[in-house]
Amino acid sequence: MAPTETAIWCVQHTVKDIADDAASVPYGKPLANHQIHILNDRLEPCPTWVTGEMYIAGDGLALGYLNDKQKTAELFIKHPQTGERLYRSGDLGCIMDDGIIAIQGREDGQVKINGHRIELGEIESTIAAHPAVKDVAVVNLSTDGNLAAALVVKEVTNSEIIFSELGTLLNDKLPKYMLPTHFFTLDTLPLSQNSKVDRKQLKVQLTQLQQQLTTQYEAPFDNHVERTVAQIWRDLLNVTEVSRHDDFFQLGGTSLNAINLLSAFLAAGFDADIDLIFNHAVFSEMSEALAKANEAKQAWLESIDLNSMATEALEGLADALPYDSNSEPKTLLLTGSTGYLGSYVLREILDTTDYRILCLMRCDDIQHGFSRLEQAAAEKGLPTAIPHERIQIISGTMSEPYFGLSNTDYQALSAQVDVIVHNASIINLMDPLSALYPTNVEGAREIIRLASSHQVKPVHYISTIGVHHALPSDVPQPVVEHTQVVPWREVELTYEQSKIMAETLFTEARRHGVPVNILRPGTITWATTETPFINDDAFLKFYRACLNIHAYPASELAVNIVPVDYVATCITAIVKGATGQNSNFHLVSDQSTDVAQIYNWFNELGCDIQPLNFITWKDKLNDNFVRSFVELYFKQGMDSGGHHQYATDNLKSILAQFSLPNFAVSRDYLKPLTQKYNNA
Incomplete structure (x- = not known):
């Protein structure tokens, strides 16, 4: 068996005894003149039992897709180191101790959110166990994690009750990072030409439904925490209004500018960490978590007695x-x-x-x-x-x-x-x-x-x-x-x-x-x-950020x-x-050496890094770490560094x-x- 792109057959396995708890039949070993590689995102071989994508090579490889150069270029690639021609199958698998390949799902059936690799099929099978669910598919609506489940349910069924029951079921069965944020009911799931769930079309459909669900606007409360958080969100996300029901990531936040958000919270005196942001993405929940963390921080600080x-x-x-x-x-x-x-x-x-x-x-x-x-x-x-x-x-x-x-x-x-x-x-x-x-x-x-x-x-x-x-x-x-x-x-x-x-x-x-x-x-x-x-430290990151934009902040600072x-x-x-x-x-x-002197030396050594007004320079920055570092250490400008x-x-x-x-x-x-x- 094998994909059509590899002349139908490229692997074989003799099925003998199968354990009662086996999730699947092993895929097998490649036939003569065929090779199957399990590679990571950098096209490096995965160690035994480590999941990677399956790439196929050998004499049976097709020339490509007829009249579809774009798809051919996307899926038939040349390995950058070995030069070997490979077909990117989209299947996920691993090599077991005996050299036999085990299939572990499809690449489009897995997503990675906040460092966790999530098998969408596991969520779907858990949801499908509910007696009122006829069909289900789960997709991720954003790169930073926004799982949505589309359900086809039996007739005369109260969907709100189902959603509530599913919430309890999933909380019992799955870790928090695998829980869908949204549930939608559909008459049917969109299918591709080969009658499989069309996840791309489903993602478009559910994104549109989510946008239609307008939450009633609720202004942030008039207290120090919510006023501060609202202003930070507005500055960071470049929005004019923030509702207490807004989700940081649905409002345009990403895992990268979550780092900027964290540095802004630290600069404002909040005892925050990155987990607080990812686990409390909704404004009201984030503000409440910050307030509680701040109360705990103040109590802890007051308890410190160095003597x-x-x-x-x-x-x-x-x-x-x-x-x-x-x-x-x-x-x-x-x-x-x-x-x-x-x-x-x-x-x-x-x-x-x-x-x-x-x-x-x-x-x-x-x-x-x-x-x-x-x-x-x-x-x-x-x-x-x-x-x-x-x-x-x-x-x-x-x-x-x-x-x-x-x-x-x-x-x-x-x-x-x-x-x-x-x-x-x-x-x-x-x-x-x-x-x-x-x-x-x-x-x-x-x-x-x-x-x-x-x-x-x-x-x-x-x-x-x-x-x-x-x-x-x-x-x-x-x-x-x-x-x-x-x-x-x-x-x-x-x-x-x-x-x-x-x-x-x-x-x-x-x-x-x-x-x-x-x-x-x-x-x-x-x-x-x-x-x-x-060492890849703050000094190096600062230099490379300046090198990248050909500018450094003009300052009287000496380092x-x-x-x-x-x-x-x-x-x-x-x-x-x-x-x-x-x-x-x-x-x-x-x-201590003036910043201007250091960058003059850099330029004499072949760089092109010119002085800019601090605000203009900061606006040009495209390095999130350096931006966060500057916001924290130089809130009042580079001349306030205390050196x-x-x-x-x-x-x-x-x-x-x-x-x-x-x-x-x-x-x-x-x-x-x-x-x-x-x-x-």
């Missing part, structure tokens, strides 16, 4: 041996060892010290931990040879009390560690504080707990220069290293909030006798090697970028030369001990970026 948290973490001090500044540390605990900066720090410590290194990380077992270290190094072009004799894997979770370790394992860890480099951090700039708090703040608490147990251990905490972004614009320049940070409750940006909270905890630990150095890197960028790994390998060198030098101190270090380049010049006296003193140079940004440093992305 009490520090006191709890420092309870072990009473029984701990004091820090011995004359002892030579031998064992170092490193957190965040698989991250962007962490991989470079681990390599620098391995190459320039004799420390035995304990790496605390999430992993299934020791082998998995080493595998993660090697993979992280390989991704960044670093040496993948990880010396097992110098590294010990500690499988634990930063935010859990005692890292989730047993008492025996925790006591053994505490007894081994001489010095701590705490680098682990969640650095999603657009996450709500509640998402950052467990790792960034509770993780700091756990490091203090460890540092103050058994014997007091010196800590090097990797913070961020961003803790100074909330300083007043008239603060003396350069900002000196002992400058007191703004209290976290006075800061709007959540990532900076979380790092200030952690610094507050570590400052309290200092006050009680735990030596803590606080290290504040600038915007970490690619290494100074000839062909460095370039401080610093290479990741230089930061790792600084951290290691501070560990070797300043362990046991209570100092702050700005790990930044000598001077400063930073003093580096403490850092220079340490670097001088090891004859290490300071870093200054230059045009040549930008070359790897322009060489890789100038035409992107």
